[in-house]
Amino acid sequence: MGQPLLEVSHLQTTFFDGKQALNAVDDVSFTIHEGETVGLVGESGCGKSVTSLSIMRLLSSGGKIMNGSIHFNGQNLLALSEKEMRNIRGNEIAMVFQEPMTSLNPVYKIGKQIDEAIIYHNKVTKKEARQRTIETLKNVGIPRAEEIVREYPFQLSGGMRQRVMIAMAMVCKPKLLIADEPTTALDVTIQAQILDLMRELNKKNGTAILLITHDLGVVAEMCERVIVMYCGKVVEETDVQSLFAHPHHPYTQGLLASTPKLGEHAERLGSIKGNVPSLNHLPKGCRFAPRCPKAMAICREQVPALEALDDGGLCRCFLYQAKKAR
Numbered sequence: 001m002g003q004p005l006l007e008v009s010h011l012q013t014t015f016f017d018g019k020q021a022l023n024a025v026d027d028v029s030f031t032i033h034e035g036e037t038v039g040l041v042g043e044s045g046c047g048k049s050v051t052s053l054s055i056m057r058l059l060s061s062g063g064k065i066m067n068g069s070i071h072f073n074g075q076n077l078l079a080l081s082e083k084e085m086r087n088i089r090g091n092e093i094a095m096v097f098q099e100p101m102t103s104l105n106p107v108y109k110i111g112k113q114i115d116e117a118i119i120y121h122n123k124v125t126k127k128e129a130r131q132r133t134i135e136t137l138k139n140v141g142i143p144r145a146e147e148i149v150r151e152y153p154f155q156l157s158g159g160m161r162q163r164v165m166i167a168m169a170m171v172c173k174p175k176l177l178i179a180d181e182p183t184t185a186l187d188v189t190i191q192a193q194i195l196d197l198m199r200e201l202n203k204k205n206g207t208a209i210l211l212i213t214h215d216l217g218v219v220a221e222m223c224e225r226v227i228v229m230y231c232g233k234v235v236e237e238t239d240v241q242s243l244f245a246h247p248h249h250p251y252t253q254g255l256l257a258s259t260p261k262l263g264e265h266a267e268r269l270g271s272i273k274g275n276v277p278s279l280n281h282l283p284k285g286c287r288f289a290p291r292c293p294k295a296m297a298i299c300r301e302q303v304p305a306l307e308a309l310d311d312g313g314l315c316r317c318f319l320y321q322a323k324k325a326r
């Protein structure tokens with residue numbers, strides 16, 4: 001494979017809370033190639049959103065990228081001016097968030113927002129842009145598109161707003177779409193439709209997708225490769241078939257055990273005991289040790305490294321490092 005489209009390297013993002021520095025993203029590295037769909041999974045608070053906000057350089061105040069680099073299409077995003085970065089956002093990297101109100105401009109009508117994106121990318125008149133806006137909205141399954149263009153984001157339902165965000169992404173033909181829990185707030189039917197639209201965006205325009213989700217079912221359907229995060233660190237990275245066939249990391253195994261399979265009752269599922277530790281109370285050795293059914297003495301003392309496995313995946317666990325050393 002050639003040069004990756006996105007290369008996140010040793011990213012460290014820290015929140016400063018009084019005197020405390022909390023590393024929400026701690027030495028995270030991964031790549032996404034052109035047209036690839038990569039899943040980013042992990043329980044709540046593992047650093048998935050902070051990773052995506054770091055890539056977009058949209059961290060809230062108090063959050064700072066302290067280390068590492070983020071290269072997109074050969075450019076170091078961390079070295080760009082805010083103006084250059086604004087050009088990349090929405091145009092080259094599109095975003096769909098769980099709550100699309102945060103990415104739509106609340107004071108402009110829907111039509112105007114999409115018209116402007118079309119005019120930015122194409123030599124067209126305002127009238128032609130509006131026609132295309134209406135066509136695109138119809139394409140993403142928005143009924144009454146002619147009326148919706150004159151409405152404000154708050155007048156639409158969550159599912160409709162999500163479709164508008166995808167319509168925007170279709171218009172701009174970005175190289176990368178970052179979708180952070182794009183369907184979590186939606187009911188199952190709408191969820192399937194939004195996933196179909198993302199797949200279409202990927203197939204038609206070759207848009208690569210970083211899909212952040214809690215839902216391993218969605219990962220199975222959409223992704224080629226998966227990155228599993230725990231407490232700010234990548235603990236496993238693998239192709240999607242291997243993830244489901246033979247997950248390596250005990251955390252990944254736990255996540256899979258708590259995912260219902262078709263026809264299975266949720267109450268029969270196992271779940272990972274305990275909670276994700278808070279960033280200011282991280283355990284000394286492996287961060288998963290207090291919850292890990294396979295923890296050994298070394299796990300409570302030393303931090304395992306992310307190492308390559310024979311099947312091409314990566315795993316951060318002493319179980320495999322011990323095997324290799326033997």
Ligand SMILES: Nc1ncnc2c1ncn2[C@@H]1O[C@H](COP(=O)(O)OP(=O)(O)OP(=O)(O)O)[C@@H](O)[C@H]1O
Nearest residue numbers: 015024043044045046047048049050051060062279
């Ligand atoms: N603005 C902030 N100030 C301080 N800490 C923050 C801030 N935003 C995130 N964090 C902390 O960073 C860690 C990672 O948060 P993040 O939002 O990335 O989790 P997540 O994996 O996206 O979780 P979820 O699945 O709930 O969306 C958490 O411990 C969170 O408390």
Ligand code: SF4
Nearest residue numbers: 286289292299317318
């Ligand atoms: S390093 Fe030890 S505690 Fe951590 S996941 Fe592996 S076996 Fe469990």
Ligand SMILES: [Mg+2]
Nearest residue numbers: 048049050180
């Ligand atoms: Mg999140």
